[in-house]
Amino acid sequence: MTWTVDAQLALSATQAVEALQSGRLKAADYVATLLARAAALTQLNALTTLDFHGALAAAQRIDALPPAERARLPLCGLPIVVKDNINTAGLPTTAGTPALAGFVPTTSAPSVQRLVDAGAVVLGKANMHELAFGITSTNLSAHAGPVRNPYDPSLMPGGSSGGTAVAIAARIAPAGLGTDTGGSTRIPAALTGTAGLRPSVGNGGAERRYHDPNAVVPISHTRDTVGPMARSVADLALLDGVITGDGALPEIALDGLRIGLPAPLWDALERQVEDVARAALHKLEAAGVTFVPVAMTELEYLNGMVGGPLAIHEARDDVLAWLVANQAPVQTVADLAVRIASPDVRAIYDDVLADVLGSHYSAALNYWRPRLQNYVAATFANAGLDALLFPTTRLVAVPIDDLNGSSTVTIDGGPPIDTMEAFLRNTDPASTSGIPGLSLPAGISASGLPVGLELDGPLGSDRRLLAIGVAIEQVLGALPAPVL
Template identity: 90%
Template sequence: MTWTVDAQLALTATQAVDALQSGRLKAVDYVATLLARAAALSHLNALTTLDLDGALAAAQRIDALPATARARLPLAGLPIVVKDNINTAGLPTSAGTPALEGFVPAMNAPSVQRLVDAGAIVLGKANMHELAFGITSTNFAAHAGPVRNPYDPSLIPGGSSGGTAVAIAARIAPAGLGTDTGGSTRIPAALTGTAGFRPSVGNGGAERRYHDSDAVVPISHTRDTVGPMARSVADLALLDGVIAGGAALPALALEGLRIGLPAPLWDGLERQVEDVARVALQKLEAAGVTFVPVAMSELDYLNGMVGGPIAIHEARDDVLAWLVANRAPVQTVAALAARIASPDVRAIYDEVLADVLGTHYPTALNYWRPRLQRYMAATFADANLDALLFPTTRLTAVPIDDLKGSSTVSIDGGPPIDTMEAFLRNTDPASTSGIPGLSLPAGMSASGLPVGLELDGPHGADRRLLAIGVAFEQVLGAPPAPVL
């Protein structure tokens, strides 16, 4: 079979693996096509590093395998991108910040290694919001720059995993890895018409689904996790199965599913976001889904008592531990912070260094977080819910702020709202309570921008949540590709 460039670019991860395993598509040809695509779309700033020689050499090794060996690799020849705060042996891991520019870790993060062992090929490192402390991916570091939304390059793609999302949406790669502390896989997925997954974390210890410990430039060990990103939920399930193991997705019928609609997360939406989301609900209800309104009147208060103190307090010790464990070029948080390029991130690190929320941390971690977790678990149990569903973000992508990187936004002409708070509101509860969250495309707004829907599930129900997402995307369909 002769593959046109357009046919290769259109492949989802699962489709690409099928073609690569069977030998119908050569890994070298596919990788070369995507590398050329990356070069042609460099103005989007999706990548900080492109590994031309390494990716082509890895593709040659895949093509040289006997057919039986290639067929046994779950990801044989699949090109991926990896967020620039996730350790990669042989490739820089800078977290988008000047003090770490050019730093190359000794080993891959475990999640990366599992994908590579399964046959995946790392094309390069994906750009991001500096040090992952933001949701716009407007990066002021000279080696990074602002990531641009492929549906409109004057707009943000969301963050902090904006580069991974843009590479996937722009057909530079079919899949990749991001990280998520408060919404960093799900927000950019929603704003770029892609899918992003935050796996279960629980209390941040042994019960977490992915185990990357000191292999990611951190914010918070309690809240951080690596997460797969792709153009379909089926692709997320493929990557998740390789990283965490487990059985195939359970068989699932839409008829009889009980999905909760949490009132606080449907309030105060941009009109065009609500319009798309309501149409999606109608399609899913017609397919057999039962929607259950849930008040969740304490959600905003409980979540507000948890998130900030944990992230701001844990960042100082956790970043220091990563710097020391990885023998980074700077060995103190102060030295790292002194060279931060993005104004919004510099302001956050002033708070980190001063430990401004340190006195609130013990109560947030040991009292308010368990209370939030019990509240979330009771919501699922009391209403017999399979998942919660709501718009991933309150609004569509907004213009890039070239001066500050993060400022305020207005929803339908209303009063100004802090940009980070506006975009984090709906994604943050899953993060602070440690449960799995999934964003999938809901449709396109009246202004031609992607809108995402988020599904949250009980802790540990990751594979079932992904199965629900696969069933939902079969009803909702995929958004159109950006015109580039």
């Protein structure tokens, strides 16, 4: 079979694997097509490293395998991108910050290694908000630059995993890995018309779905996790199953599902976001979903008592542990911080080094977080809910702010709101409580930009949540690709 470039670019991860396993598509041809796509779209700043020779060599090794061996590889020849804060052997892991610009780890994070062992081919490293401490991916480091939204390159794509999302949306890669501390897989997924999963973290240990100790440049060990990103929920399920070893998704019918609509996360939305989200609800109601309004009046207060102290206090010790464990070019957080290029991240690291929220940390971790977790768990149990559903972000993508990477936004002409606060409001509760969260495309707004819906599920319900997401995306459909 002869594959046109357009046909290759249109492949989902699942479709690509089927074609590669069967030998209908050569891995080397597919990888060459995507490398050429990446080289042609450098203006988007989606990638910090493109591994031409390594990716082609890996693809050629896949093609040389006997057909039976190819058929046994769950990700046979699948090209992926990996966020630049996740250790990837032989490729730079810089976290988008100058002090780490020359660092190349010798081993990969377990999540990356499991994908590679299953046959995935790493095309390169994806750009990001510097040190993952932001939600715009406006990176002012000279080796990175601001990531641009493929639906409108004057707009930001969300962050901090913006490069992974843009590479997937722009058809540079069908799938990849990001990380999520407060919304960093889900926010860019929503703003670029793609899908992103934040897997369960819980209290760590056995409750943590992905285990990548000292293999990701961190913010908070309590909140951080690697997460898969792709153009469909079915593709997320493929990657998640490889990373965790889980099998097929459970059978889910929309008819009879009880899904909660948390009032605080539907409040004060941009009108065009609410219009798309409400239209999606009508389609899902017609498919048999029962929507249950839930007040959750304490959600924002409890979440506010937890998130900041965990991230700001834990960052200093966690980053130091990564620097030391990885024999990084700098060995102190102060030496890392002094070279930060983005003013918004530099300001955050001033707070980290001063431990400005240290006095609140113990209460946040040991009192407020358990209260939040119990409150969220009780909401699912008392209302008999399969999931919560709400717009992933309150507004669509906004213009890139080259001055400092994060300032203020307005919603339908209202008062200015801190950009990070505005975009984190709906994603942060899943992060702070440790439950799984999934963003999937809901539709295109009146201004022609993607809108995402988030599904949150009870702790440990990741595969069921993905199955619900697959059923929902079959009703809502895929978004049109950006015109590039």
